[in-house]
Amino acid sequence: MGISHYLHTDSAFTYVLNSNAQQQSLRNKNSNPKMVAKPGTSQHEKGDALDSGPPSAYGWLKKNAPRFGFKNYPPEPWHYSTTGH
Ligand SMILES: [Zn+2]
Numbered sequence: 098m099g100i101s102h103y104l105h106t107d108s109a110f111t112y113v114l115n116s117n118a119q120q121q122s123l124r125n126k127n128s129n130p131k132m133v134a135k136p137g138t139s140q141h142e143k144g145d146a147l148d149s150g151p152p153s154a155y156g157w158l159k160k161n162a163p164r165f166g167f168k169n170y171p172p173e174p175w176h177y178s179t180t181g182h
Contacts, residue, residue, distance in 0.1 A: 146178035 140146030
């Protein structure tokens with residue numbers, strides 16, 4: 098699970114941008130590509146993804162995210178992006 102995923106706040110949408118260096122160091126710690134995207138491939142690095150919470154908001158997010166053009170990445174109920182990755 099990436100560091101960004103711990104940065105949940107109470108706001109409905111929180112943009113979390115990872116620098117490439119941060120993404121690389123996450124990957125060094127966890128090479129499971131499902132958990133940490135390869136450097137240069139994360140939607141976070143492109144600014145196209147966001148992580149949101151708290152968990153009690155996941156239901157609302159799932160229902161309402163499409164209105165804002167976001168798709169959920171199913172393995173991560175907090176992770177939304179323009180592509181669903
Ligand atoms: Zn994420």
